Amino acid sequence: MSRVLHVAHLYPVEMNIYGDTGNRIVLTKRLEWRGTDVKVSLVGIGDELPNDSDIVLGGGAQDAVQSAVEADLARKASKLARLAEEGAVMLMVCGMYQLLGRRFVTADGQDIKGMGILPIETLASHDRMIGNTAYQTPWGTVVGYENHSGKTFLDDQSLAWGKVIKGAGNNGADQLEGCLYHNIFGTYSHGPVLSKNPHFADELISRALIRKYGKSNLKSLDDTVELAAAKTALARSR
Numbered sequence: 001m002s003r004v005l006h007v008a009h010l011y012p013v014e015m016n017i018y019g020d021t022g023n024r025i026v027l028t029k030r031l032e033w034r035g036t037d038v039k040v041s042l043v044g045i046g047d048e049l050p051n052d053s054d055i056v057l058g059g060g061a062q063d064a065v066q067s068a069v070e071a072d073l074a075r076k077a078s079k080l081a082r083l084a085e086e087g088a089v090m091l092m093v094c095g096m097y098q099l100l101g102r103r104f105v106t107a108d109g110q111d112i113k114g115m116g117i118l119p120i121e122t123l124a125s126h127d128r129m130i131g132n133t134a135y136q137t138p139w140g141t142v143v144g145y146e147n148h149s150g151k152t153f154l155d156d157q158s159l160a161w162g163k164v165i166k167g168a169g170n171n172g173a174d175q176l177e178g179c180l181y182h183n184i185f186g187t188y189s190h191g192p193v194l195s196k197n198p199h200f201a202d203e204l205i206s207r208a209l210i211r212k213y214g215k216s217n218l219k220s221l222d223d224t225v226e227l228a229a230a231k232t233a234l235a236r237s238r
């Protein structure tokens, strides 16, 4: 029986800076190369989030766009929370990472309400944290690129999945990056992050396959090009 995963991409038009849509392409290709079919749903403002989503993706955006999706996100919050509790795999980058938390207070004092699914809170600062990043993680060194003013604080620091090697990470202070809660991966890494971090991409894929089919059985792929790109990115200055 052939396997199929349903990938839902939240706000692919509105929330897509620094190539975050590439994460969808990377996951789709890495699944197809292993013979798994992929169904993709693009979920914009006013669209229904599919109940059978196996992987949900979200990207980053400017503060004004985060504010523009706030009301729509509130309508989607209960379904997203249910999917999260049921173990659906999610990758939420920067702006969407912030919005999965309780709130994001912007530099001009606007309080954007988040969904309260991740136990985090984000407060904007007047410093913008920009540049290449590298984190030590259970899936090896993850390289990326960050650009945010928001500083994210985790209620429980043990939920961070990365230790900062280069960059600011969650807030520039505690040397931590991201949040892993249920199967939701929040991160400040753009890039798109999965293109240069194939082991991280496969961690998401494995979790989704195990949840749906009980096992992942991923055959290895030739990641020569992806790993060369990661090496080049790692050698770059901040």
Ligand code: GLN
Residues within 6 Å of the ligand: 017, 059, 060, 061, 062, 063, 066, 093, 094, 095, 096, 147, 148, 149, 150, 151
């Ligand atoms: N607007 C948010 C911030 O500056 C998120 C930015 C982003 O998604 N890159 O913190």
